[in-house]
Amino acid sequence: MSLMDLFRKEERSSASVAKERLRVLVAHDRLRNNGPDYLPQLQQEILAVIRKYVAIDDQDVNVQLEHQGNTSVLELNVTLPDED
Numbered sequence: 001m002s003l004m005d006l007f008r009k010e011e012r013s014s015a016s017v018a019k020e021r022l023r024v025l026v027a028h029d030r031l032r033n034n035g036p037d038y039l040p041q042l043q044q045e046i047l048a049v050i051r052k053y054v055a056i057d058d059q060d061v062n063v064q065l066e067h068q069g070n071t072s073v074l075e076l077n078v079t080l081p082d083e084d
Contacts, residue, residue: 024062
């Protein structure tokens with residue numbers, strides 16, 4: 001999912017929505033098993049801040065931690081709802 005997906009108004013099939021949710025669940029599971037202890041709390045605090053401004057569900061947020069050499073990269077993807 002890219003930044004441009006936020007501006008598209010196309011309908012997604014239930015299969016693509018289910019696939020995206022499964023990817024989120026797998027990523028959450030990997031974070032719990034391989035990530036630092038503070039990562040779940042960090043994710044919940046980020047969710048709390050975003051929810052002050054936008055109504056989102058837990059499955060709308062994808063957090064990934066990647067290791068690139070000596071550096072760790074935290075990637076946060078948030079699917080924002082369509083504005084109607």
